[in-house]
Amino acid sequence: MSEQILTRESLIDFFGEQEYEKLCRHEAGHALIAILFKRPVDYVKINNSKEKPSVTHMLGNSLEGSAHIAIAGHVADFLFRKDFACDLDTVMKELPMELYRSDPDYQSFQASCYYYQLSEANVVEQVFNLMMACQKQLAAIAAALNEKTNLSNADLVAILSGK
Numbered sequence: 578m579s580e581q582i583l584t585r586e587s588l589i590d591f592f593g594e595q596e597y598e599k600l601c602r603h604e605a606g607h608a609l610i611a612i613l614f615k616r617p618v619d620y621v622k623i624n625n626s627k628e629k630p631s632v633t634h635m636l637g638n639s640l641e642g643s644a645h646i647a648i649a650g651h652v653a654d655f656l657f658r659k660d661f662a663c664d665l666d667t668v669m670k671e672l673p674m675e676l677y678r679s680d681p682d683y684q685s686f687q688a689s690c691y692y693y694q695l696s697e698a699n700v701v702e703q704v705f706n707l708m709m710a711c712q713k714q715l716a717a718i719a720a721a722l723n724e725k726t727n728l729s730n731a732d733l734v735a736i737l738s739g740k
Contacts, residue, residue: 583622583623583624583625583726584726585597585723585724585725585726587625588623588625588726591625592625592630597623597723598723599654600623600630600631601623601631601719601722601723602653602654602657602719603631603650603651603653603654604621604622604623604631604632604633604650604722605621605653605715605716605718605719605722606649606650606651606652606653606654606708606715607621607633607646607647607649607650607653607682608621608633608718608728608733609649609653609707609708609711609714609715609718610642610645610646610649610704610707610708611633611635611642611646611649612733612737613642613707613711614641614642614645614646616635616637616639616641616642616646617635617636617730618633618634618635618636618730618733619634619635619636619730620632620633620634620727620728620729621633621634621718621722621727621728621733622634622722622726622727622728623722623726623727633646633650640689643685643689643693644685644686644689644690644693644695644697644700645700645703645704645707647682647683647685647686647689648682648683648686648700648701648704649704649708650682651672651675651676651680651682651683652668652672652701652704652705652708653708653715653719655668655671655672655675656668656705656708656709656712656715657716657719661709661712665702665705665706668701668705669698669702672701686700714736714737717736717737718733718736718737721736
């Protein structure tokens with residue numbers, strides 16, 4: 578059986594427009610930070626699954642930037658919802674109230690911070706600073722994913738090079 582072709586419309590029907598856009602912003606955050614940490618991203622896509630609704634698939638077995646990449650989705654969505662008009666103090670105060678212990682990204686973030694002996698606050702600060710500096714690129718990735726539902730490495734390279 579061939580894989581179902583997912584369109585923006587079918588995914589909006591499945592998730593609702595707000596949740597679909599949130600997923601796109603979230604995955605754009607993972608993808609951008611992975612790229613900035615020189616982790617090759619194979620693809621980013623939105624799935625029609627409540628259990629695993631979206632994925633940023635990276636190639637290789639490097640763990641470089643794992644904590645940063647893991648929390649990036651949540652930071653990206655938070656910044657988009659605030660229209661990037663917030664400071665680090667706001668992120669540090671409000672973002673933790675939105676995170677759930679059972680969230681796989683949050684668990685991966687905490688585990689990576691523990692394993693590599695990183696301060697969670699420092700990692701969030703670094704991700705915040707990178708995203709504020711790369712707002713255009715983050716927005717471009719999110720917009721392209723929102724439109725296409727699936728971005729390849731070549732798509733990401735083209736977006737980031739302005740093509």
